[in-house]
Amino acid sequence: DADVTQTPRNRITKTGKRIMLECSQTKGHDRMYWYRQDPGLGLRLIYYSFDVKDINKGEISDGYSVSRQAQAKFSLSLESAIPNQTALYFCATSDRRRSNEQFFGPGTRLTVL
Amino acid sequence: AQSVTQLDSQVPVFEEAPVELRCNYSSSVSVYLFWYVQYPNQGLQLLLKYLSGSTLVKGINGFEAEFNKSQTSFHLRKPSVHISDTAEYFCAVSVNDYKLSFGAGTTVTVRA
Numbered sequence: 001d002a003d004v005t006q007t008p009r010n011r012i013t014k015t016g017k018r019i020m021l022e023c024s025q026t027k028g029h030d031r032m033y034w035y036r037q038d039p040g041l042g043l044r045l046i047y048y049s050f051d052v053k054d055i056n057k058g059e060i061s062d063g064y065s066v067s068r069q070a071q072a073k074f075s076l077s078l079e080s081a082i083p084n085q086t087a088l089y090f091c092a093t094s095d096r097r098r099s100n101e102q103f104f105g106p107g108t109r110l111t112v113l
Numbered sequence: 114a115q116s117v118t119q120l121d122s123q124v125p126v127f128e129e130a131p132v133e134l135r136c137n138y139s140s141s142v143s144v145y146l147f148w149y150v151q152y153p154n155q156g157l158q159l160l161l162k163y164l165s166g167s168t169l170v171k172g173i174n175g176f177e178a179e180f181n182k183s184q185t186s187f188h189l190r191k192p193s194v195h196i197s198d199t200a201e202y203f204c205a206v207s208v209n210d211y212k213l214s215f216g217a218g219t220t221v222t223v224r225a
Contacts, residue, residue, distance in 0.1 A: 004156070031211060040122070040217050040218075041217055042117075042203060042215035042216050042217045042218050043157075043203065043213075043215040044215075045212065045213075048211065048212075050211070090156060090157065092157075094211065096211075100145050100147065100162070100164075100207045100211065100213065101147075101159060101162065102159075102213060103159075104149075104156035104157040104158070105156050106154075106155055106156045107155075107156055
């Protein structure tokens with residue numbers, strides 16, 4: 001079944017470490033997104049990509065970077081992790097031909113000590 | 114810019130009772146509206162969406178929502194809930210074809 005997968009599912013790291021979260025999809029969608037979820041704040045957009053050569057900042061991109069290695073892969077990096085980046089991170093995809101409907105991965109729970 | 118307010122952060126409800134989750138939005142232009150559900154330890158799943166047309170939208174698992182433009186609301190309802198409806202529910206709004214703005218979420222706890 002076509003799907004959105006994220007690795008790792010859980011990660012504990014220390015302040016100052018570099019960490020990469022990976023997202024892969026088999027839906028054939030062209031658009032991919034990274035969100036973070038914090039209790040009481042809902043989901044906030046970090047970065048989004050319309051295709052391999054198109055990367056855009058979302059509302060909370062500071063401290064993060066992304067790489068779109070292929071249409072099916074979109075990675076999120078924290079160059080130097082800090083404790084307030086502790087959150088649940090979601091990758092999502094969408095097809096530009098279907099208005100707005102985004103499909104979400106299972107999430108990565110990141111803890112920065 | 115658009116914004117979304119979910120008026121209840123927690124909604125406890127007994128099994129087989131009705132439930133309503135309230136969502137209000139602000140936007141100066143026409144919007145698309147969505148409800149997503151997040152079951153424990155899972156990603157978000159689309160329940161229903163309003164793009165245009167009929168203001169009463171039916172979704173999966175017996176949920177429905179009504180778009181009220183004059184009150185800028187998109188409340189979600191289910192006439193009879195099950196234990197399996199225990200989850201967090203998110204209202205989202207979009208004014209274009211890609212960017213979603215989410216509310217803070219409403220946690221529904223269904224008790225026997």
